[in-house]
Amino acid sequence: MINKDEAFFLKHILHHPKALLSPYHITVQAQVHSDYERVFWKESLSKLEADDLxxxxxxxxxxxxxxxxxxxxxxxxxxxxxxxxxxxxARLNEDERESLHSWTQMIKHEEMLFQRTHEQALMDLGINLLSDPSAVMDYFKTLQDKKRD
Structure with missing residues (x-):
């Protein structure tokens, strides 16, 4: 994203009003519909049930x-x-569900591998999103440059 559209990354991800930054992750929180506040029985739910709601x-x-x-x-x-x-x-047949599950696992594995690899590299460099987001951005730009070589 940084290499494809840095301005988008800065405005809509890094500086988004709902962005939660941690050293190696950015989460843009979802907008919760106002009707949620009107659900009077949510106090009786467990934390997991309340999160699902x-x-x-x-x-x-x-x-x-x-x-x-x-x-x-x-x-x-x-x-x-x-x-x-x-x-x-619910409309998928068994083969389609298995295929979906396999595909989902592959996507999650790919993301986890990317996250672990680059989190460790950033730790080794002593940089993170909280202390120096520009250095993290430069790190990813450098990767793109190496890819072109």
Missing amino acids: RHSYSICQFFKNEKGCSLHPSFKNSVCRSFICLSIE
């Missing part, structure tokens, strides 16, 4: 009503790349 009222920050997802396909994370709603998943 909150997620059911959540809408991705990058989802635009008329157009759908506004992210470039290459900017999508593993959830975006593997999500299929329950009503569609």
Whole structure:
């Protein structure tokens, strides 16, 4: 993303008002629909049940009503790349479900490997998103330059 559209990364990810930064991760929190606040019985739920309920009222920050997802396909994370709603998943036959599960596992593995590899490299360099986001961006730009060589 940094190499393809740095301005987008800065404005819509790093500096997004709902962005949660940790040393090696950025999470842009979903928008929770106001109807969630009107659910009076949520206090009786366990933390897991309450989280599931909150997620059911959540809408991705990058989802635009008329157009759908506004992210470039290459900017999508593993959830975006593997999500299929329950009503569609329920219509899949057994072979299709197995294929979906295999595909989802492959996508998650790919993301986990990327995350581990680059998190360790950033640790070795002594840089992170909290202390020096510019250095992290430079690190990823350097990788792109090496890829071209």
